[in-house]
Each structure stands twice: as C-alpha cells, then as structure tokens.
Amino acid sequence: MQDWLKRFLPFISLLVLCALIPLCEYFVLGQDPKFITAGNLAAIARQTAVITIMAMGMTMVMVSGGIDLSVGSIIGLTAVVGAMSMVTGIGVLPGIAVAVAVGALCGMLNGTAVTRLKIPAFIVTLGAMGIYRGIGLYVSNGNAVVGLPESAGYLAERTLFGLIPVPLVLVIFIALVVHFTLSRMRLGRYCYAMGSNIEAARYAGINVWRYQIAYYTILGALSGLAGAIETSRTVTGQPNAGEGYELNVIASVVIGGGSLNGGQGTVVGTIIGSLIMGVLANGGNLLQISPFIQKIVIGAVIVLAVTFDEFQRRRLEQAEG
C-alpha cells in the first residue's frame, strides 16, 4: 500500500460512510434518506463540535508524545465553575472566560506534573481525571448548578444566518488556528520534533518542558471552552458533564492518523476522525441500530485504525532494510 492511501484512508472511509448511510436508509428501511438533510447535518456538527474542539488540543498533545485522560473531567469541573460564576451575575461571557481559564489551569497543572515529576502522562492524567471530577462534584455538592441567565444558552443554540450553529463556527476557527500552528509555527514544529524524539529535541536546544506545558495548557483551555458549550447546551452546570469524552477525543486523533507514540497527527485527520465517529453514531440512530451495537462498532473502528497504523509503520521499517 502506498503512502497516499494511508493519508487518505480516513477521508475515504468517511465518504463511504456518508454514501452508505442514506443508501441503507432508502433500500433497507424504505424511507427517504434523512441523513443528508440540512437539519441532520447541522445536528451532526453540533454533536461533534465539543469532541472536535477538544480533539484539536489533543492532537497537539499527542503529536508531542503526550496524552491527557482528564479532559472529560475538566469539562465537568469547568461546566460547574463556569455555571456558578454566571449565577453570581457576572454575565455570560465572563462566565465562559472563567471556564476557559480554569480549564487552562488544569491543563497547565497536568503539563507541569508530567514534565516535572517525570511520571508517564498516562498515569498523571489518570489521577488528574479523578481529581478534577472530584473537585467538580465537591463544589457543586453533586448537584447540577441551576439558575443561569437565559442568554447562557446562546453559545450552543445560536446560529449564524439562521443556518450555521455557533459551535461549528468555533470548531472551524479553532481548527484553522491549530492547523496553522502545527504546520507553520515554532510551537507546532517543536511539537512534531518532541513527539518524534524527545531526547533529540532536547539536544537541539529546545526547552522541552516549557513547550510540553504549553500544549497541555492549550488542551486544558479548549476543554474549558467545551465545558462552557456543555453548560450552554443544557443551561445548567452538570458536574457529570463530559464523562467518557476523553476516549472519544483520543479516538478521533487516532482514527485520523495520529500516533500514540507521538510525532504523527494532523488537524485535518483529527477532524475526519471525529466526523467518522459522529457520523457512525448519527447513522446508527437513523438506521435504528441499537446504541449498544454502536459502541461495539466504534470500539472496533478504533482497534482497526491503530492496527492499520502499526502495520503501515512496520512495513516502512522493513523497507528501510
């Protein structure tokens, strides 16, 4: 198999899915395809927005060779803290800013622990996952924060020109910024270098830990933004928001060609990975496939993506002779 196939395989899979679902709807269920209606596509965009926004940050962290399992918990914590600050009457935008800032702080702590304690990121953030969720539950007493101003719903519900949901606009904006950063800025260049070989990066004079902390902080901030969107969607601060999201976020990066070993991954790939999962879930619902079966399918897709990646890598290594 050629390099281009690896590069385009996620995209091709997405196209195949998008063709297959309406066809199944028409021939199997005998209905007019609902999949391709504007309303449904907007729904997919809305549903995947939160995951995609976090996946942008996760792409950076994973390309640099790290991982962060606590992003789902950061959503819960920032949803609660953001909602609480909105309830005090400081306004919706400052409330969102608080959520983002708290998220960034969580990410910075993760990054600092990973780099300074020299403990594997997987373990540090597994611990952080419990800690942040616990803090969110503690400060909210385990109850949803209610009494938010009605305008809190705008972030999730409003549309531009009555068509494009605001979260989608955010996704596009963030994706463009992260894409530019990864491909054209020093921050992104070092990201690939560190993920490819962190010792080599250090010997090339890169202040490795400072950059690592930066990537985790960005991911934390984006998770905080995701928490604000979740708050806005439900117009409450749910301490249990975002539970299990970390797996979907990591899966998006991996399905999109990112490597768990670092050094590989792109924004475009991650978006496609996230869309594949979103489309699978949405199509599954339209085709009335049990959500339990959907979980099995998504799990299998993740394993397949990683297997393919490994297979490809080994072939390359062999060819080096």
Add this chain to the structure above:
Amino acid sequence: MTEMIPALEMRGIGKSFAGNQVLSGVNLVAQSGEVHALVGENGAGKSTLMKILSGVHAPDAGEILIDGEKRELTRPAEAIAAGVAMIYQELSLAPHLTVAENIFLGREPLRSVGGAFDLNGLLKWIDRRELEQRAKRLLDDYGFRLNPRAIVGRLSAADRQLVEITRAIVEAKRVIVMDEPTSSLTSQEVEELFRLIRDLKARGLAIIYISHRLEELEAIANRMTILRDGIAVYTGNWGEITTDEMIRHMAGRELKEIFPPRQATVGDIRLKVTGLGRPPVFEKIDFEVRAGEVVGIAGLAGAGRTEVAEAIFGADPATEGRVELDGVRLSGNQPGDAIGRGMGLLTEDRKRTGLCLNLPLATNITLANVGALLKRATIQTKLETGAAERYIRKLNIRPPSPRALVGRLSGGNQQKSLLGRWLFADSKVFLLDEPTRGVDVAARSEIYREINELAENGAAIVMISSDLPELLGMADRILIMRRGRMVAEVLARETTQEEILRHAAVEEG
C-alpha cells in the same frame, strides 16, 4: 585436491523494496574456517544481504546453500536451524532480562516433572541454576568478564555487545555473521573478539565480517567481497588489492586520501573548560581549545569522554567547574544556552539523541535554529527548503531531497545531516562525539574535509573518537582520559597508537 564444499553459498541473490532494486545477482561463497569480509558503503546492500541470510527478508531471486544443500530460509528460526547466526549492528537484546537469560533466549535448559504430568512439555520450567552455570562457563571460556546475573539494560554498550556475541556463538553451527561487531568495543575488547574469531575459525565455522574499519579487517580477514549499489563488484583473497583499489571499488571513484591536509591558523581561545566535574563519573577536567584547532579526546569506553562532552554542552549538567565560550561563561544546564552562543554537539548516538527519524531532512537540519526561519512568527517554507538544499549540496547528502525522511537515509548521510544542523545553527565550537561511527569510507572522508574547512574558518573542534588512526589523522593535540580524569596530553604528530593506549589503559605507579 578435491573441490571443497563451501559452508555457505549464496547464488544470484536479488531483492527489491517498493520497486527499488537493492540487490541484484549477488554471489557470496564462504568456506569453512574462513573470515570473509563484506565491505561496501552504507546503502550498498550489505545489511539487506545479511538479513536475507538470516531469514529476516525473503529474496526475490537466487538461492542459499549451506554445506552444499539448498535451504529455504524464510524465517529467522529456519536460519538458526540451518546453523546461521547473526550479531546485529543494532543491538537486539531484551533489556530487562539477565545476561544468562539473553544468551539462551529461546533455548533455555528446561526441567519437567516428566511422565504423565508433562502434558507435551507444557509444564516444563526453566532450570535457572543450569542456565546461569552454562552462561558462566561460556563467558569464562571466551574471557568475557560479565556477571551472568546482571540485567542487560544496566550494562554498558560494550558489555551488551559482548552478550550479543556470546549469544550468536551459541546459535552458530556453520555460519556466523558479524555486522560491525566492534563499533562499541574498546581496543582491548576488540583483541579478545579477534582471539575468539580465530577460535571459531579453527572450529570450522565460516565467518562473514562486515566492517567499515579496514585496519581491523587487515588483522583477520582471509577473503573479501565488495558490494556497491547492490552488486558484488569484487571477490578475492584479502591483500590481493591495495586499500586504494578497495576504496575505488566501494565508492566507484578515486579518493585522494582519507585524511586530507589542513592549513588552519591557530587563533584565540574559544572554549575554556575549568575544573569541570560530576563525581564519580568525571572530575577536574581542564582544557582549552583555540580557534582553528582540532583537539582529540581518546580513552577507553567508560572513561567519561561522552559525559564530559554532554556536561560542556549542558545536556547533562556538571556539578562543579565552569565552561567559557569566547570568554563568556555558559549556564551549563541548558543545551539551548550553549547553542545560542555557538556550540554544537554531534552526539555519539545519533538515533537516540540526534535525529527525529520520522521527520524530513529539512526539519532535522533546521531544528536547532528554527528562529532563523521565522518571519512574523511563521516558518517560511522557502527559507527552510533553501537552507536544507544548501547543506545537502555542501555536504553531498543522498538522496538530495529536503522532504526525504531522515530515518530512511544511510548512517553516513544521517551523520552529515546532523553536521548540517550545526552548520545551519552557526556553530563555532563543535563537540564531535564519535563523528564517523557506522559511517562508510567515502562519507567519512567528506566529514573529515568538512571538519578541516571548519577549522580553517576559525572554528574550535573537539573530537572524541575510539578510532585511534582517525584521531592521529585529524587532531592537532590529543587529550587522554582514564576513569573520569584527564591523564595525558600528546601532540598527534609526535605520538603513536601504542602511547595513547598505554595512557588510556594502564594505571601508573
């Protein structure tokens, strides 16, 4: 005299990867009791040929005969069963297991309760005592001073190499392949290895010996085959052709001389190291290097040479002493600081501390000076490609493509791209740690020429090397380290290998 049946015969071997013909029509014949040198530049196909012999790759064409009998070696296990063993250049040991466990990996002496409880051998367990005793006997036989119970991951590179060699000898019945077996050994250990090789010859094994060090082959090779671009261009008895002719066969062109002359004028002190130490690894290191000077550092493996270089660079900080570059003291705990002031370290292990293997050549060359590519905080692709192309041309890097992944380049070209990195970072003081390890003759000569040019332009160069002819050929002065101390300084043109070795190895008084 009857026609001898060769221990190994490879006939018309051909192999291509992804349409790239790596080997074509290669014949290789090795008799029992002969050391057959396999030489050629990096990328000539030596490693691929040996991977075919050891069952890692299947050939597209040709056949392999062991003792005149055709064998299909499609898996490593089949090669071992046929009596072919290999010592890999890249170490292939299990780091968490002991020396003894590694030597007998897959062939552990087993015990079982026997009888009906045996369940087809499923219930066998490893006889640890027997394992360790056998390993100890072997190591003692070969004169390797290694503890069979030591964890391999904690051994030095040289000791790991000895484990690898011991393991291969256990496996080898007919043919043993040694791919650069001495690259991490000290001169003393090399002597021991050579004794061992003579012993293996006497036991009737055929030995295929791959090396870039012609001086080394001189000592043991009986016959040789030269590969160039996947074709066997010469086969004959060792000594039938001169070194110059060999190099011409390898490179396909004339190489004037291995160590080109240098006309550098020695100027001001650029690098000054005072009382540098990190006991117990090294201490009281004092020396200075002037502009235009090449100063060599010699010593046995484990003498602390690499550690000193890394401390000067700030990668692994010293606990005492100071380093001054052009009169300015370095912080000594950040490579970035040293690099910013014009220092570059070409590390001993380019795969571990040098290259980002899955990134392009251009990224690797520019990595230490990304700032020079920025305009309005954005990396300018044009500047990046331009810089890469400049150093690809200057250093003759193959393939000459800035987008090529560095991991697919040969060792020599990888090393040149790292040299290019420090040139692009405007380095003026170069610490070169084993700059030609695993580098073929032609690329070596190019690296030497580049070092000379740097010195002539006023750079100060520190060259650490275990290859004494190289130090004698390149350095002005040679500092000798033993057990973490500088024990002697000699002038390269007035000294001999023997004198350096005496300082490096022998305790005085």
